Amino acid sequence: MKFITQFQCFLAGLFLAISAASATDITGAGSTFVYPVISKWAEAYKKETGNSINYQSIGSGAGIKQIQNKTVDFGASDMPLKSEELAKGNLVQFPLVNGAVVPVIHVSGIEGGKLKLDGSTLANIFMGRIKKWNDPALMALNPGMKIPDQEISVVHRSDGSGTSFIWSNYLSKVSPDWKSQIGEGTAVKWPTGVGGKGNEGVASFVNQIDGSIGYVEYAYAQQNKMIVVQMKNKSGEFVQPNSESFIQAANAGDWATAKDYYLILTDAGGKKSWPIAGSTFVILHKTQENPEQAKQVLGFFHWAYNSGQKLASELSYVPMPAKVTAMIEKTWKSEIKTKDGKVISLP
């Protein structure tokens, strides 16, 4: 009797394992920025198709390393790889979703969305050249506003991050001094300030330190109800950080001419664009060894570009415009192939 019950349990377990194995597990790693939207997508995708997405938000740099080592199906990075790096690893990249980085401040007396800043002033603050809030440069941008005589405490990221890449890329575009002295990257030599770990670290430091300025992803600023500022964009207009200005920045992106989709949306043209926008890029191998798995991976991204748009907007991300997604799907057909050169069809 005991043996029969054991055998039944074994058979039941076997059936469960087999049925679980028929649903695919898609693995990805990288940017912490897209983690909220990917986990929302994963939930909805699992309900629809039964496939699960296993995404590790370990940071853009680590995501790039993982996909280069082929330990995951896709990597996600806020910093696009240059064409030489893509060629070296036989990789292909395409943008998945857009978002924005916003400066946040904590100064007594200044409310959300009231303070006006522009690119060169921001660069000078982060370089430590502007040390006080009532500096003439800031007073000139905000005539009539009562700014206290307080020291500026700069908060930046201590860990390497795509958010820092977008931020330093923008500052390099608007300040030649920043470009020559510091440059852009996921981790840079910050001239001044304290470093917080992750968006959460920066947000908590800014909340605690009176007279501080930092930068976070828009979703964090919104969730933690932080005080944001208006920025002067390339066309000379002051814009608030909201979905309209982000969508304008995303639409201003000229993806058609960007080789390997290497385009960073900072300092975008367009009357009402937010100047500090960026995209997250998905990185895949050009030669897929497992055609079935590759089919499921591309199927997920195809779903994300269509049914996932609404979910992304709900979380304050900006979905890719439709003509760009059409371009991207054409790139899949031409670049991503199986070992024998066959194109991978979508499920």
Add this chain to the structure above:
Amino acid sequence: MELAVGNSKELSKRQRREILGLREASVFTKKFLARRIKRLKWIDVLFHCMTLFFALLIPALLITIVYELYLGAVPSIHKFGLNFLTSTDWDPVASQFGALVPIFGTLVTSTIALIVAVPISFGIALFLTEIAPTSVRGPLGTAIELLAGIPSIIYGMWGLFVFSPFIAHNIQPWMHTHFAGLPIIGSLFQGPPMGIGMLTAGLILSIMIIPFISSVMRDTFLIVPVMLKESAYGLGATQWEVIWRVVLPFSKQGVAGGIMLGLARALGETMAVTFVIGNAHDLSVSLFSPGSTISSTLANEFTEAVGELYTSSLIELGLILFLITFFILALAKLLLLRLKKKEGLLQ
């Protein structure tokens, strides 16, 4: 009967047997004993081999780890040489790295931790062994040891959200008003009271190492022979004199060992420090300023480090931390050996 030592041929058979201690035994007993001895010998040999293996395993692991650290650090050692130890540059974009700031931060935070923790642990241990009523000793001792069980990341979060605002609003302004003006010590208390920085990190480290140091001290104080203490009391010594002149000299070794244990913990502590030290790669003498330690730098930047030189510099930092810990512990051992020698001479 004289015992003839020397040429055994001169002894009678009986004398020989008595000298060797052999008794008349039956053949059966002899065989049984022989078999038993053989099996015990075999078990003994096995036991010796196993314990030898385990004992050698740890040094072997240690040597392997150090060797791997060295291998990983070779590119950075070749590029920077000894300048690595004296340079304050930390520029991931330009690939220039220097370890002076993390080393300085590690040593300073551990020193602050020891300066604060040793007197407090001393007081706790003395209170629990000499002064407290017996009913209180058990629960109070357990409560202090529970501190050791709190995970370090909880210390980090508590430090960030509760402790650093407290320091920023209460302790730092007081220190600034009273000490910043003084000639030499004043430079230790410059800068805005942000709450996060080397002082807070050192204080949190001290809270973390108090349970270790105090429990070792307590154990050492407990093994002081009661006779010694009672004799001192009998001679008319006060409680303080007994503690200072009888208990403490007797337990010098244990006290030093406890302090070394606490120091080793403080040098390697990662998460609690990463949250509150501010992660800035600037060298500053002031305790209020943010800094970084070797472990906080590794925790922040290792996963995102792209590029061989960056990763190699981080591994070299790890090697340096290992060497610092090793030297401090070796120094402590030498010190204790010297003390023991001195004690031997005096006795």
